[in-house]
Amino acid sequence: MEDELDEELRSHLEFQTRKHLAAGLDPKEAQRRSRVEFGAVELTKEECRDERRVNVIDNFIQDVRYAMRVLRRDPMLALTAMLTLAICIGANTTVFSLVNSIILRPLSYPQSERLYWVSERMGKDQLELSHAPDYYSLREQNKVFEDVAAYDPSTVNWTSAEKAEQLDSAQVAPSFFNVLSSQPLMGRYLARAEEGPKASPVVVLSYSFWRSRMGSDPNIVGKSITLDSLQRTVIGVMPQGFDYPKGTQVWVPLPFDDASQRPRLISRPMWIVNMVARLRPNISQQQLDTDLDRMAIAIRREYPKEFTAVGFLDSMNILARPLRRQMQGDLRPALLVLSGAVALVLLIACANLANLLLARATARERELAVRMALGSGRARIVRQVLTESLALAVPGGLAGILMAALAIAYLNASKPFVLQSYPPISLDISTLTFTFTLTFVTGLVFGIAPAFAAAGISIQDALKSASHMQSGGKRATTLRHVLVVAELGLSLVLLIGAGLLARSFIALARTDLGFSAQNLLTLRVNLVNSRYATVESRAQFYDDLLGRILRLPMVQRAAVATDIPLSGERHWGNLRFQVVGRSPLPLAQRPTADTTVVSGDFFRTLGIPLRNGRTFDEQDSTKAADSIVINEAFAKKILPGEDPIGRYISSRKGSPDWRIVGVVGTIRSSDLGADPPPLIYRCTCQGNSFLSRMGIFVKTTGDARQAVRAIEEEVSATDRNTPVFDVKTMEDRLNDSLASQEFQLVLIGTFASIAIILAAVGVYGVMSYLVTLRTREIGIRVAMGARLEHVLRLVLGESFALTGVAIAAGLFGAWALSRYLKSLLYGVTALDGFTFAIMPLGLAGIAIAASLVPALRASRIDPITALREE
Amino acid sequence: MTSQSRLDLLQGTLDLLILRTLQTGPMHGWAISERIQQISREVLRVNQGSLYPALHRLEHQGWIKAEWGISELGRRARFYQLTASGRKQLEVETDNWARLADAIGRVLEEA
Numbered sequence: 001m002e003d004e005l006d007e008e009l010r011s012h013l014e015f016q017t018r019k020h021l022a023a024g025l026d027p028k029e030a031q032r033r034s035r036v037e038f039g040a041v042e043l044t045k046e047e048c049r050d051e052r053r054v055n056v057i058d059n060f061i062q063d064v065r066y067a068m069r070v071l072r073r074d075p076m077l078a079l080t081a082m083l084t085l086a087i088c089i090g091a092n093t094t095v096f097s098l099v100n101s102i103i104l105r106p107l108s109y110p111q112s113e114r115l116y117w118v119s120e121r122m123g124k125d126q127l128e129l130s131h132a133p134d135y136y137s138l139r140e141q142n143k144v145f146e147d148v149a150a151y152d153p154s155t156v157n158w159t160s161a162e163k164a165e166q167l168d169s170a171q172v173a174p175s176f177f178n179v180l181s182s183q184p185l186m187g188r189y190l191a192r193a194e195e196g197p198k199a200s201p202v203v204v205l206s207y208s209f210w211r212s213r214m215g216s217d218p219n220i221v222g223k224s225i226t227l228d229s230l231q232r233t234v235i236g237v238m239p240q241g242f243d244y245p246k247g248t249q250v251w252v253p254l255p256f257d258d259a260s261q262r263p264r265l266i267s268r269p270m271w272i273v274n275m276v277a278r279l280r281p282n283i284s285q286q287q288l289d290t291d292l293d294r295m296a297i298a299i300r301r302e303y304p305k306e307f308t309a310v311g312f313l314d315s316m317n318i319l320a321r322p323l324r325r326q327m328q329g330d331l332r333p334a335l336l337v338l339s340g341a342v343a344l345v346l347l348i349a350c351a352n353l354a355n356l357l358l359a360r361a362t363a364r365e366r367e368l369a370v371r372m373a374l375g376s377g378r379a380r381i382v383r384q385v386l387t388e389s390l391a392l393a394v395p396g397g398l399a400g401i402l403m404a405a406l407a408i409a410y411l412n413a414s415k416p417f418v419l420q421s422y423p424p425i426s427l428d429i430s431t432l433t434f435t436f437t438l439t440f441v442t443g444l445v446f447g448i449a450p451a452f453a454a455a456g457i458s459i460q461d462a463l464k465s466a467s468h469m470q471s472g473g474k475r476a477t478t479l480r481h482v483l484v485v486a487e488l489g490l491s492l493v494l495l496i497g498a499g500l501l502a503r504s505f506i507a508l509a510r511t512d513l514g515f516s517a518q519n520l521l522t523l524r525v526n527l528v529n530s531r532y533a534t535v536e537s538r539a540q541f542y543d544d545l546l547g548r549i550l551r552l553p554m555v556q557r558a559a560v561a562t563d564i565p566l567s568g569e570r571h572w573g574n575l576r577f578q579v580v581g582r583s584p585l586p587l588a589q590r591p592t593a594d595t596t597v598v599s600g601d602f603f604r605t606l607g608i609p610l611r612n613g614r615t616f617d618e619q620d621s622t623k624a625a626d627s628i629v630i631n632e633a634f635a636k637k638i639l640p641g642e643d644p645i646g647r648y649i650s651s652r653k654g655s656p657d658w659r660i661v662g663v664v665g666t667i668r669s670s671d672l673g674a675d676p677p678p679l680i681y682r683c684t685c686q687g688n689s690f691l692s693r694m695g696i697f698v699k700t701t702g703d704a705r706q707a708v709r710a711i712e713e714e715v716s717a718t719d720r721n722t723p724v725f726d727v728k729t730m731e732d733r734l735n736d737s738l739a740s741q742e743f744q745l746v747l748i749g750t751f752a753s754i755a756i757i758l759a760a761v762g763v764y765g766v767m768s769y770l771v772t773l774r775t776r777e778i779g780i781r782v783a784m785g786a787r788l789e790h791v792l793r794l795v796l797g798e799s800f801a802l803t804g805v806a807i808a809a810g811l812f813g814a815w816a817l818s819r820y821l822k823s824l825l826y827g828v829t830a831l832d833g834f835t836f837a838i839m840p841l842g843l844a845g846i847a848i849a850a851s852l853v854p855a856l857r858a859s860r861i862d863p864i865t866a867l868r869e870e
Numbered sequence: 871m872t873s874q875s876r877l878d879l880l881q882g883t884l885d886l887l888i889l890r891t892l893q894t895g896p897m898h899g900w901a902i903s904e905r906i907q908q909i910s911r912e913v914l915r916v917n918q919g920s921l922y923p924a925l926h927r928l929e930h931q932g933w934i935k936a937e938w939g940i941s942e943l944g945r946r947a948r949f950y951q952l953t954a955s956g957r958k959q960l961e962v963e964t965d966n967w968a969r970l971a972d973a974i975g976r977v978l979e980e981a
Contacts, residue, residue: 004938004948008899011947012918015900018943037918044919051927 005045013038063387070364070388077360078392081353085396085442087754088342088349090403093427093435095342095747097408099335100434101425107324108241110181111278116288117326118148118275120296122316132256132271133264134299138318139175141298144283144291149176150254150273153245155693156227157528159721160213166526166725167209167249169227174253177204179278180244187221187236189251196257203232207240209249227252228528229721244276246327246421264303276323292318331418333823334744340820341494341751345758346438348490350446351483352758352765357389357450358480359769368454382451389447390440397439401432417739449479477773484759484766485806491752491759492810492843493817498752499835500818500825501745507827508741514667514676515565516607517730520697521704522564524726525715527692535687541718542684542694546599548714549698554707557699559602560684564695565669566733567726575680579638580648580657591638593630593678594669600685603629603664605697611635613645613662616683625686629662634678649680658682672737673826704729744824756843760850767799767854771861778858779866791859799851806847807840884916884924886967889952889960892934898947899925925950933959 013034020030038044071078106112118138119128132150139148151172158167177189189204203225205214214220224231232252256271264270279288296318325332361368368381405427412424419425525545532538542560549558563569576590600616602608611632620627628649635644648657658680666676700707708727715724728736771778778791818830828835891902902925903916928934933956939949952960 007946008948009918009922011898011941011945012900012922014945015898015941015943015947019904039917039919044922047919047923048926051923052930 005048009038009041009044060387063384064391066384067388067391071391074360077356081356081392082396082399084349084353084758085393085439086399086403088346089397089400089435089439089442090407091342091751091754092346092438093400093404093431094407094411095335095338096434097404097425097427097431098411099339100428100431102331102422103324103328103335104430105428107327109244112324113322114146114279114281115180115323116145116277116279116320117323118145118277118292118318118320120316121319128319129272130275131264132261132273135173135273135275136258136262137299137302138275138295142291142295144280144288145277146280147175147179148275148277149173149179150275151176151245152254152271152273153248155526155725156250156252157229157526157721157723158213158250159226159229164721164723166524166723167227168247169250169252170245170248171254172251176251176276177238179276180242181278182238182242184236185239186218187234189236189238190253195254197255197260199253199255199257201230201232202235202253203227204236204238204251205234206238206249206251207242210237245274277320279320288320292320329421330740331422333820334418334740337497337820337824338744338747338751340817341497341748344490344494345751345755346442348487348755348758348762350442351487351490352762353389353392353446354449355480355483355487355762355765357385357446358453358483359765361385361450361454364454378455382455385451385454386444386447389450390443393439393443393446397435397442400439401427401435404431404435416743417736418743449483453479480766480769481802484762485802485809487759487762488803488806488843488847489809489813491755492807492839493813494748494752494755495839495843496810496814496835497817497821498745498748499839500821500828500830500832501741501748503828503832503835504824504826505738505741505745508672509738511668511672511827513565513734514608514665517734519700519702519704520606520730521700521707521711522567522698522726522728522730522733523696523711523724524564525694525696525722525724527694527719527722529719529721531719532692538692539684539687541722542599545696545715545718548718549696549711552707552710552714554700554702554710555698556701557601557605559599559605559697560694561598561602561697562596562694563669564697564726564733565667566672566730566737567695567728568670569726575651577649577651580650591678593634593638593680595680595682596669597682597684600683602681602697605699606667608667609665611663611665612643613660615662615664616681616685620683620685622685622687626656626659627661627683627686628658629664629681629683630660631664631666631676631679631681633666633676634680635663637678672734704731741824741826756846759843760846763799763802763847763850764853766802767795767851768857770798771795771854771858774858775861775866778861779863782861782866783863788859791861792855795855795858796848796851799847799855800844803844803847807843810843811836811840883967884920885928886960886963887914887916888921888924888928888950889933889956889963892950892952892956893960896937896939896949896951898939898941898949900947901941902950928956932956 016034016037017027017030020033021027025033107115109115118130120130120134121128130150135148135150139145142148149172151170153168153170156167156169158165172190174190174192174194177184184204185207187204190202194200194202205220210216210220217223220234220237222233224233226232227250238251254271254273261271296316299318300316408425408427411419527538527541532541546558546560549555574592575595576587576592578584578590598616600620603610603615612635613629615629616627630644639647644660644663647660649660650657664681666679668674669676669679696711698704698707698711712724712727715722774794778786778794781794782791814836815831822830887906888902891897891905897905899918899921903918903921906914906916925934925936929936929950933953934950935953936948936950938946941947
C-alpha cells in the first residue's frame with residue numbers, strides 16, 4: 001500500500017518531467033521544476049493516507065472523544081444517567097444471577113439434562129406419590145429410561161463416642177448412583193443386590209460428612225459407624241458436589257426389594273418412594289410422555305382391584321419432570337415474576353434516559369445542524385448520538401456489575417430463608433455476558449429516540465435563530481409525551497404488583513394461627529435405640545422427659561405431639577372413616593381427616609381453645625382408649641349442624657369405634673397459607689402409637705430461646721444417645737413461613753419504588769421542558785391578564801392528561817399480567833379491587849406532585865423577561 | 871500559468887471535475903490534471919496536493935476504482951476509472967452544479 005502510493009506519486013513526477021523535457025528544458029532543470037510544482041510530497045502522502053483511513057474505527061474513536069467532551073460539558077446529566085443505569089443494571093444483574101444460579105445453571109451431574117424426577121400422580125388432589133411396587137414395574141417395563149432409581153429421604157440417628165447427632169440420610173436403590181452417573185471419590189457405591197430387608201449393613205458417606213465428622217480419614221472405607229443403633233460398614237465416599245437429595249449426609253440401601261413389594265397387595269404395606277431416572281439419549285418429550293402413559297395404563301390393568309379400592313383407577317398417571325425443574329421448587333414462579341418486574345424497571349429507566357437525552361438533543365439542535373451543514377451525513381450523526389448514549393451506558397453497566405456483586409455478596413452472607421436450600425449465588429461468565437449485552441442493548445434503546453430525533457432535524461429551521469425554541473419539533477415533543485406515559489404506565493404495573501404482594505403478605509401475617517406462638521419452643525427427638533422397641537418404653541421416655549422439663553424454673557407447660565405446626569414435616573396419617581349411624585359409603589366416597597397423636601397437656605401448652613366438650617383427662621387411659629378430640633373444621637365439614645359430642649366414627653372393621661369427646665379450635669397445622677383440614681386428635685395417654693420421632697413443645701415464661709440449653713441438657717440426662725434436633729421457637733417457624741412472601745415483597749417493593757422515582761423524575765423533566773418551551777406563550781397570557789390558577793391549570797392539565805392515559809394503559813397492563821402473579825398471592829385475588837383502585841390514585845398523586853414545581857415556576861414567569869428573551 | 875490565472879477549487883468541485891474527466895475513459899493522475907488544465911484552457915490548475923487525496927477519497931467511497939497499467943509512454947502508472955455508482959454520483963453532482971451555477975448567475979444578473 002505504502003509502496004504503491006510512493007510509486008504513484010513518482011510516476012506523476014516522471015510524467016511532469018518528461019513534459020518539461022519535451023518543452024526543451026535541460027534534464028536537471030526539468031526535474032527541479034516538476035519537484036517544485038508538486039510541492040510537499042510527504043504532506044500529500046499523509047493526506048492520501050488520511051482520506052483512506054477515514055474508516056469505522058477512526059470514526060468511532062472520534063465519536064467517543066466527542067461524546068466524552070459533550071458529557072463533560074453536562075456532568076449532572078451524565079451522573080444522573082449513570083446512576084440510574086447503575087441501579088437498574090445492578091438490579092437486573094442481581095436478579096439474573098439468582099435466576100441463573102437457581103433455574104438456568106445445569107445440575108452438576110454428567111448429561112444432567114437427561115435426568116428426570118418421575119412420579120405417580122393420583123386422586124383429585126393430583127397427589128404426587130409413587131409406590132414401590134410400581135417403581136419395580138416401571139423400571140422393568142419402560143422403554144425410554146436408561147435406568148430408574150427409587151429413593152426415600154429420611155433422617156438417622158448417628159451415635160459416636162462423643163455425641164449423638166441426627167443426620168439427613170437417604171435410603172436408595174443400587175441404581176441410584178448409576179442414574180446420577182457419579183463415581184465414588186473412594187471405595188465403591190451400592191452393588192446390584194444390596195437392597196431389601198436383608199441388605200448388608202453398609203453406608204456411603206457424603207464428602208461434607210466425611211470431611212467434617214470423619215476428619216477426612218483416608219482409610220475410612222471398611223470402618224463402621226452406628227446409625228439408628230445399627231453398625232454399618234462404610235463402603236464409599238461420594239465426591240464434593242454430589243448432593244442429592246439436597247443435604248444428604250449418608251446413603252444407605254433401601255429396606256425393601258422387588259420380591260418384598262410385588263405383586264402390589266392392599267393387605268401388604270407398600271413403601272412410598274421418590275424416583276429419579278436417566279432418559280436414554282435422543283428420546284423426544286413426546287416419546288417420553290407416550291411411554292409413561294402406556295406404563296400407567298399397564299400398571300392400572302395389572303392391579304385393577306387395588307386401584308378401584310382406593311378410587312384412583314382412572315386418575316393415576318405417571319409424570320416425568322426435569323430434575324432441575326423439580327429441585328427449583330417454589331422459587332421458580334417467584335423468580336420469573338421478579339425477572340419480569342426488574343426488566344420493567346429497566347424499561348422505565350430507558351424511557352427516562354431517552355427523555356433526558358431528547359431534552360438535550362433539542363438544546364443541541366443547532367450544534368448538530370452546524371455539523372450536518374459541514375458535511376456530516378445523517379447516518380454519521382445518528383451514530384454519534386448513539387455513541388454518546390453508549391458512553392453513558394458502559395460506565396453505568398460497570399457500576400451496575402459492582403452493585404450486583406455487592407448485592408450478591410450480601411445475599412450469600414445473610415442467606416435469607418428462601419435461599420437456604422439453594423447453592424450460593426454467583427456472578428459467573430453467563431451473568432456477565434448477560435449484563436454486557438444488556439448494557440449495550442440498553443444504550444441503544446435509550447439512545448435511539450434521541451438519535452433519530454437528531455437526524456430528523458431540519459438544517460434550515462435549526463439554523464434560523466429566531467425560531468430556536470419552537471423548533472424543538474412537534475415530533476420530539478410527542479415522543480417525550482409517549483415516553484413519559486410509558487414510564488408512568490409501567491410504574492403502575494409494578495405498583496399494582498407490589499400492592500398485591502403487600503396485601504397477601506399482610507393477609508398471611510395476620511392469619512389466625514389458632515394457637516399462641518409466643519414463648520413456645522419446639523424441638524424434635526427421635527428414639528431409635530433398641531431400648532425403645534415397645535410403645536411403653538417410648539411412653540416412659542417421654543413421661544420422664546416432660547417431668548424433667550416441667551421442673552425447670554422458666555417452664556410453664558410442656559407437651560409432646562407427632563407433629564409440629566408450620567414445620568413443613570408431616571407425620572400424621574390421612575384416614576378414611578364412616579360416621580356411625582349414617583348409611584355406609586364405599587371407600588372412595590368416605591370422608592377423610594388427618595390424625596395426630598398428642599399428649600394430654602398439648603391444647604393448653606399451645607393455648608388452643610376448647611369449643612365444646614372436654615379435652616383429654618384422667619378418664620382417658622389405655623383401658624378407655626376410644627376418646628378423640630376433633631377440630632372445628634371437622635365439626636363444620638363432616639357434622640354440620642349436629643352436636644358432635646358423643647358421636648362415634650369407625651375407620652376399620654374390627655377395631656373399636658372412636659367417640660368424639662371434645663371440639664377444639666382449628667389451628668394452622670401444616671402450611672400457613674393452606675386451609676386447615678379436618679383433624680382428629682388422639683392421646684398418648686391411651687397407649688396410642690407413640691412414634692419414635694416426636695415433637696416436643698415447651699411454653700416458657702420469658703424468651704423461649706433462653707430455655708434451649710437447659711432443655712437440651714434434660715434430654716441428654718434422660719438418654720445421652722438421643723440427640724435433639726430441629727430446635728426452633730414457634731415465632732421463628734412463623735417467620736420462616738412468611739419468609740418467601742417477605743422476600744418477594746421486599747424485592748418487588750424495591751423495584752416499584754425505583755420505578756416510581758424514575759417516573760416522577762420523568763414527569764418533572766417533561767413538565768419543566770414544557771414550561772420552558774411555552775415561556776413566551778405563558779408570558780403573553782400573563783401580560784393579557786391570565787391569573788395564577790390559569791397558568792397552573794395550563795401545566796397541571798397537561799400532566800393530568802398524560803397521567804390519565806398512563807393509568808388506563810397501566811391498568812390494562814396489570815390486568816393482562818395478573819395471571820402470572822396469581823400463584824404468589826394469598827388471601828387476595830390477582831384483580832383485587834382495592835389495589836387496582838388505590839395504586840392509580842397514588843400514581844396520579846405522585847405525577848401531580850412532580851409537575852407542581854414546574855407549574856409554580858410557570859406561574860412566576862415575568863411577562864417582560866419572557867418576551868424579551870426571544 | 872501565472873498565479874493570477876489560477877483558481878482554487880472547492881473540494882466538491884474538484885471531485886466533480888475528476889469524475890467528469892474520467893467519463894472519457896481510464897486515466898492516471900497526471901493525465902487527469904493535464905486534461906483538466908487543458909480543457910479549462912489553463913484556468914483551472916489542479917494542485918497535486920489536492921488531486922491525489924481527492925483520488926484516494928473517491929476510490930474509498932467506491933466512485934472510482936484503480937488499477938496498475940502501462941502508460942502510453944511505457945511507464946507503469948495507476949489508472950483510475952469510473953464505477954457504476956461513480957457514474958450515478960457524477961449525474962447527481964452535475965445536476966447540483968448546474969442548478970448552483972444557474973442560481974448564482976441569476977443573482978448576479980438580476981440582483
